[in-house]
Amino acid sequence: MPPSPPQWPISFGYALLRATLYVLFIAGIAQGGYLEAIYLPNVRYSELGFTELTQTVVLACRCALLIYVRQVLHVWPTVTLLLLAFVAASLVREQDYFLDHYVARHTWKILVALIVLPSLAWVIIHRRRFLEEFAYYSNTFAFGLFAAGVLVTYIFSRLYGRQVLWRAVLRFKRTMCAILKTWPKKPWNCSVTALFCLL
Numbered sequence: 001m002p003p004s005p006p007q008w009p010i011s012f013g014y015a016l017l018r019a020t021l022y023v024l025f026i027a028g029i030a031q032g033g034y035l036e037a038i039y040l041p042n043v044r045y046s047e048l049g050f051t052e053l054t055q056t057v058v059l060a061c062r063c064a065l066l067i068y069v070r071q072v073l074h075v076w077p078t079v080t081l082l083l084l085a086f087v088a089a090s091l092v093r094e095q096d097y098f099l100d101h102y103v104a105r106h107t108w109k110i111l112v113a114l115i116v117l118p119s120l121a122w123v124i125i126h127r128r129r130f131l132e133e134f135a136y137y138s139n140t141f142a143f144g145l146f147a148a149g150v151l152v153t154y155i156f157s158r159l160y161g162r163q164v165l166w167r168a169v170l171r172f173k174r175t176m177c178a179i180l181k182t183w184p185k186k187p188w189n190c191s192v193t194a195l196f197c198l199l
Contacts (some may be wrong), residue, residue, distance in 0.1 A: 047097040059091040076133040085119030
């Protein structure tokens, strides 16, 4: 039976403190992105900007925490290895610009393969242990948060952020604005046109 993490009740005050810290952390990141957009036009949303550097720091911290959980706490070593491979691959992928520019083109793909393939092989070899550990992990609140994060970050944002989708939306908007601007100039038509074109 795999070791499970210690269980203890979390008090309301501690939960409130954690929630407050999370909100402040997220607000700080959002404010940093805002300040980058206004005051740093030369690096705005580039590989050297606040947003990319913050993503790198967050992913590096997640890797460090997973290494600590796996190597020091010895909690769910197979599950944490798979999680670590996933997060480490994301960290390497975030460095694609630097690796392509300073090392060689597509270097990140080789590094990701060197991280993911051995980790998957290890999990497949020890699949019984993985399934036992996953039975515990899948019933934790942390698994729900992790699954939600993966769905939002890697699936929803990729689908919703596609260029094809936004080009179609903007083309539709331009077409509708052109149609609405040709309507007779009545007060309610002008307000509808202005409202739609602002959206």
